[in-house]
Amino acid sequence: MKTYDIDAEWSTSDLALLEDLKRAEALLPEDAPRALLSVRLSVLTDDTTSPVRQELDLRVLARDKGYRVVGVASDLNVSATKVPPWKRRELGEWLNNRAPEFDALLFWKLDRFIRRMSDLSTMIEWCERYGRNLVSKNDAIDLSTTTGRIMVTLIGGIAEIEAANTSTRVSSLWDYAKTQTDWLVGKPAYGYETAKKDGRSVLAINKDAHKALHWARRMALRGVSARRMAMCLVRSGLMSPGLTTATILRRLRNPALMGYRVEENKQGGKRRSRLLLGDDGKPIRIAPSIFTEEEFETLQAALDRRGKNQPARQTGGATQFLGVLICPDCSTNMTVQKTSHKGRDYSYLRCGKCKSGGLGAPNPQGVYDVLVADVLRVLGDFPVQVREYARGAEARAEVKRLEGSIAYYMKELEPGGRFSKTRFTREQAEKTLDKLTDELSAIDPETTQDRWILVHNGKTFREVSEEGGMEAMAEDLRRVGITCEMTRTKIKGVRAPSVHLRLKIPRDVRERLVIKSDDFAAKL
Structure with missing residues (x-):
């Protein structure tokens, strides 16, 4: 796996093709449909399609369909399972604030765009609300047809099943790792680091962290506050700048410091870890201990004595104007x-x-x-103003009707035309033409465009x-x-x-x- 680098990935041939596509796009009429290209990739491997290839393929698709490319929403190193389209940094900005600027959203493949059926349903609803279309390079997806809508639902279901299978495999790995004495996956608790022993991955004590933790324990036993403790540890260089009281307390209260395997305890509203027990009902030892059980218990008692006078934290937070x-x-x-x-x-x-x-x-x-x-x-x-979405379809239809009527009357007023035969018919036709021209002039060109008001x-x-x-x-x-x-x-x-x-x-x-x-x- 590697991080995608825009500058490094564009080859000379890619840039030449890009220029050819832009020249072809310049020949499109002004009223050509506008396309937004969505490029996404979680990680770049030998088996994935690079963002450059995705963009070029989508530009070719836009050319073939007569679309003018108005932007590229490139969200790299982003998981489609975890981050829906409207929360991605670039695509989210287009969807939430720049909807009037494009008519169709083009993507390389549905699983490059979305992997959850609920997200797909949300995007279909959004497209219907704003009159936008979804088009895929490698899937038969087109929301303007019934077949296309059926296909997008079927393909989306397959993508969700694939994502679910991946999630199941990952969960199974974590469940298996929790029962092993070897360190198979994950980030070790503070105080430990990974090492190799007889070809196996094990946990070893980090010497600097060991010194810092025992120093912190001695301060706790003397009644030193966590705030003062954190300040001293940072000044000594044993812990990094930015250390908070919450972090040092969480580290000191972690049962993993006794060398046992732990998991996060998500109950109680606090970030805490709890021991994992093996089949024999005893804690699973995975590393040498930094604190003995007695040292750990006396440390907890000291921390409890220092913190018992503090009132319980309010669920919604005590500060009303936090951030203001x-x-x-x-x-x-x-x-x-x-x-x-x-x-x-x-x-x-x-x-x-x-x-x-x-x-x-x-x-x-x-x-x-x-x-x-x-x-x-x-x-x-x-005054409080609300942003609303205004469609320009009705105004565009009226402009088209007026332009057609004006062209008709102008043609029939020419010599030999229907209204040029008598003075009366000419005068009446000219009055009607003036009226149509005034109506056309009265239409604000801005109202013919989809826009925010x-x-x-x-x-x-x-x-x-x-x-x-x-x-x-x-x-x-x-x-x-x-x-x-x-x-x-x-x-x-x-x-x-x-x-x-x-x-x-x-x-x-x-x-x-x-x-x-x-x-x-x-x-x-």
Whole structure:
């Protein structure tokens, strides 16, 4: 397997063919159907068709069908099973925001485009909604015919079966690997690395990680906080920069450090690992232990003592405007941190990188209320616009009718024509011709094209925000790119700092506030 390199894959003959195809395309009429080419590949092997060949084959197909190529959506190293078309980086942009710019979506083979029947059904619905067609180079697919629709469903079913078989094989491999003492597949837990022994793949202890973990254990037994622990480990060079308290705690709580095989425990809302038991009901040993069972148990007890006073994490998150409130000094998000003391809970807004989280601002709700008031003061009266899709088919049909009528009257007004025989018929025909010409001139050329239009839904930003509450406003602010710098200033003799908020609003905020319906919002 290898990563695809665009510059390296185009040969001289490929480029020559590309130029020939572009010259042929230049001869097409202006109203030729427009084609978008979709090129996808998860991995490039000797058995797969390279993206260059896919693109050239699709350009030949477009030439044969009389399509003008308006773009190439190239999504490489992307799995069609895991990532549907509307979530791919390039193709997703075309589908979600550039639908008016093409008439047909061309792809090399259905399994290069889609591998799930549910995704295929979604794309067919999307094509029907926007009047687009799906065309395959190597499959009999054409949504404009009944046969083509039947074929796309049958081929899609085969592609899904193939993907399911692949998934089953992978799952079987993982299930088998979990029962073995050898290391067959996967990434080892922190503290271990793969090695070869007697031709077998085994796990060995990484010396630097072993030193870091035992150092962390000693700090935990002394009551050092996880935050302080992570800072010391990074400064010592034993662990990489960017180490978080969550990461160091997850590493220290992993039973794999005793040399046992583990699996992820997906219950409880936390990332934890649990022991896997063998047929004899005992843990499966796959590596030498970094911690003995006694050392591991005393470590867990120390971590529990340090963390027992922390209140449980809220399911939806404690910070209402996460990603909006920013520290101006370290440019990280402000988050709510909760502590308990003598039976009382305390909440503070702190940043991520300033020393000790910067000056903690108590009463997060008060900060939120000020932020909401500032936002509504600036944006409250903005009209909310909704992006809607407008078809140009009706206007195009009217233009065609008028042009045909005008051509008819012009021809019949020529000498020897039907309306040139008498003065009365000529005058009446000329009046009708003038009327038709005026009607044609009154049609805006833009309305003959499929396009996005903005429609005012009758509400202001204030009304929409009041209906949706803080969560809806926070989502809108993140979508638009509005942030708020939160400055905390120490006041002498006062424990709580002074808090000042400063909104940062993009210049094109009106355009960003436009609500764009998501055709794929309910799809997995």
